[in-house]
Amino acid sequence: MGFQLFLFLEKLLMQLPRNWRKNFFFFLGSMGYLLSFKYRKTSYQNLDFLFEDTLSYKEKKDITKYAFKNLALNFLHLMELGHMSKEELAKRVSISNLQAVQRVHEQGRPIIYITTHYSSWELGGASIAAFIEPLIAVYKKMKNQAYEEWVIESRDRFGNTSMEKTNIVKPLIRNLKKGGACGILIDTNINQREGVIIEFMGKTLRQTSTPAYLARKFDAAIIPVAMHTDDEENYTLQIFDEIPVEKSEDEAKDILKATQDQADWLASLIRKEPKFWFWLHRRFKGDHPEIYRS
16 A cells, blocks of 8 residues: 555656656655654764764764755656656766776676765666666665565666675676676675675775676676766766776785775765765674664
């Protein structure tokens, strides 16, 4: 019943002018900031942890308010993607540094796009599929199956294939061997059995080593991508140059270095414009649970 009401709301919103929809989701973001003490507190804890209490209260408040707003925008984008044509998407998204991808394609190598919860990650994934190449996108299973199916349908509209992260390595390997691409998030909390220890903005963290492992083993290119906007209307899919993976006699060292380079790339994004990152989740609870204690 609840999901049917959600679908009714979606149908109603999609009949409204886009500016009305956008303002409605801005309102939801503002309400989220005011009403959600838990996630507001999590954002402040994350900011204090990474920036070591150097940010003023106003800076933390402004960043946190935008984090709620940006989350609402991503939900709006997900809804709109389910009804959007490739031509409509092209009017809203441009691409920078496409030559980084073209160089890899000319070499006949597959690509592992590393992504992050930064700016409009929903438009970003769809834009790669629509304008560059379809990919296998790895996601975490959701609690509500009906909502999960709705999300996947929107994300895969332009050719992507979403796969749940459990037992994902073998499908990724098969895809890379065929020259296909994949997309892997590198900024989610992982358990103690996964990943390698890296340094992130001066903190020791565990980060997934899957991109580095696959790139080294199958001669794939690690290409970082992130979205950027100045007006929440027009977006740029930023493609960064390949992060090389060495292939020495020390496999563990090669994987660690490439994983650290990925962490450094993300850290540079956050330091430059921290408001775009998703501060509302407990990214560091696996390695530093103490920062979330009252």
